Amino acid sequence: MPTLQEVLHAATDLEPAEAEWLHLLVGDWQLIADLSFADLVLWVPAGMEGWLAVAHVRPTTGQMVFFEDVVGRRTHRGRQSLLDQAYLDRRIVRQKDPIFRDDMPVREEAIPVVRAGRPLAVLTRHTNLAAMRTPSRLELTYQSLADALARMIAAGEFPNVSAPTGQRRGAPRVGDGVIRLDVNGVVSYASPNALSAIHRLGHVGDVIDELLAQVVADLLRDESPVDESLAVVVTGRAPWRTEVSSRGASVSMRAIPLTEGGQRVGALLLLRDVSELRRREQELITKDATIREIHHRVKNNLQTVAALLRLQARRLPAGEAGRVALEEAVRRVGVIALVHETLSQGFDETVNFDDIAVRGLQAITEVAKVEHPITSSVDGSFGMLRAEDATAMAMIMSELVQNAVEHGLAETGGSIRVHAERTSDDSGEELLTVSITDDGAGLPDGFRPGTSGLGTQIVQSLVQDLRGKIVWQAAEPRGTQVRFGARLRPLGRDGA
Structure with a gap:
């Protein structure tokens, strides 16, 4: 159609x-x-x-x-x-x-x-x-x-091109409440729903034959702030929308001036009680703010843990196995903190992983303790990920890039290239395929991922959590390529 x-x-x-x-x-x-x-x-x-x-x-x-x-x-x-x-x-x-x-x-x-x-x-x-x-x-x-x-x-006087639609939900409709004003702003008719909306704001008494602007002004005498468009809406002088809040109730109002021969002869007002809608919106805002604050505090706590581990590592001689293990723990904690930092800046439990991938890759290559320069690049797109998928993905990438730096490029330098591709299968499930390729020394003889160290064991475990598979192979013309896939959780709040 x-x-x-x-x-x-x-x-x-x-x-x-x-x-x-x-x-x-x-x-x-x-x-x-x-x-x-x-x-x-x-x-x-x-x-x-x-x-x-x-x-x-x-x-x-x-x-x-x-x-x-x-x-x-x-x-x-x-x-x-x-x-x-x-x-x-x-x-x-x-x-x-x-x-x-x-x-x-x-x-x-x-x-x-x-x-x-x-x-x-x-x-x-x-x-x-x-x-x-x-x-x-x-x-x-x-x-x-x-x-x-x-x-x-x-007569060409409706619709009105200057009438703003407003951004907030809850636009009033005819069934929600109708008030008719005369040219002076006096109420000549109010539907039962409109009367109920005015009474919920705290007005006691009749509305018919009353100046609506005076009725609303009396309700808002002790309330603040007041929408600057309120005066022209309640008098029916402009085709605008406003909202009135008093005593815990909220009423959305829309004015439509009525004209004859280009002269205003009255107005139509639509009213809607949006108290419950605004209460729910406020609950969501409070909930989102609380979640962001939790992520912010988790990030701060993780950074504190990383700082303590870093201090402990400095008490051990350089190169000792205990110090190396503590430094790796610092890096892993920092990766998780990066995900929570990104979550603390958003409005839901999803993150744009492209930003995390670039920042994480740069952080590892910039602090790598190698004599030769290492460059890095990211192409393709990871897209938006759920928080739990993002944490696992960040850990996997951190371990694989760190391995490439330490074992593949430490002696020669070179480049690391990360490629991401987002697809979906026949059932509509989101799939993410990632490859990390370096042009370093390549895989050592007899390499077996399951027995090659804690890092590869962590990677394999996390890939299994993402319901994916991982493969290590030689890159052309030289170096190593690690390719893994993940089945992503739906982005909806209640998707699992």
């Missing part, structure tokens, strides 16, 4: 700004469908082939008309005259008599979508009359607001 942008590009000659106008309308028309209790369909002229349906939305507040998707359909002859009239006359046109769809009476009307005086498309509104009854005041108010927005669309 092509996107709206692709359809507009293929079927119309609209300018980019005009196409964006339709995108803005479609991005906000759920509001109109809910207020209208009706399906909305957007039609664009398609030359000799008539009209083409490019978007469709159903109401969440009432019964739908179209159970099937109508996007991509051409209009039939009876509806085409309705669309043509609305488009050419740039006015809202309603069918005189209902039409029947599957024994369901449907009222149809066409609303021209106008920008800068030019009609771009036609919006049709389809109302299921079978569910109609004596309307309540809520339904009458909703339909009145929908009609006002329809007139604004036909």
Whole structure:
């Protein structure tokens, strides 16, 4: 199914700004469908082939008309005259008599979508009359607001390109609460959900016929800070969003000024109680901060352990087996500390291992106690890894690079090249293949990984933990290549 942008590009000659106008309308028309209790369909002229349906939305507040998707359909002859009239006359046109769809009476009307005086498309509104009854005041108010927005669309005054969408979750919808303001900002109607949201902020008493700005100001008298956009939102003067917090409750508000002939005649306010949403967000923020602090403290403790081991090593003669063992322990502890340092700077339990690989490789080669220079490089990508995979991977690489430095390049110098490749198998499981190649002396005669020292034993154990395999082999034209694979854990929080 092509996107709206692709359809507009293929079927119309609209300018980019005009196409964006339709995108803005479609991005906000759920509001109109809910207020209208009706399906909305957007039609664009398609030359000799008539009209083409490019978007469709159903109401969440009432019964739908179209159970099937109508996007991509051409209009039939009876509806085409309705669309043509609305488009050419740039006015809202309603069918005189209902039409029947599957024994369901449907009222149809066409609303021209106008920008800068030019009609771009036609919006049709389809109302299921079978569910109609004596309307309540809520339904009458909703339909009145929908009609006002329809007139604004036909006049080129809606949507509003300056309306910010905001970054926080919890945008209010029609079902969450609706308030209608007059031109002076006085509440002429408030839905039951809107009244509940205002009362949860701490307001006691009526809201109808009250100045909403005064109601909110009284609630926030002892609260701080206050969003700078609050004043224009609660008076309905600008199409902005804001949030009000008082007495532990939070309410998201969105204002849509209503205009006639370019003059503001009132406003529609959408309200949503987002108290529970904000509480959960705060819990997540606190949890993430706590996890980062734990990683930071673990890193500090590991560095303290490394410093103590380093002091102990200095008390032993250079080259003695005990000192060498302590120095290796210092390096291994430092590698784990590097992973926790990276985790302390992120917002979840995953790390970008490319940074760790480069830093770890440079740290080992820069402090190598060899007379000849050693260069290093990393290519390919490790990508994002879970914390437990990252720790094992860092230890494996540290041991293998250290072995290459000490045994392969100590006498001659040379280069170490690390290559990483991320793939996935047929089941979608993430696979990581890493090769570490040096151009040094090569493997010694009779080399057996399982009996060659503590370092290779650690490597083999960690590779098994990653459900992978490791192979040591001669490199061409000389040197050693170690190649190992790992099956990575999913990156999701609860993946294991």
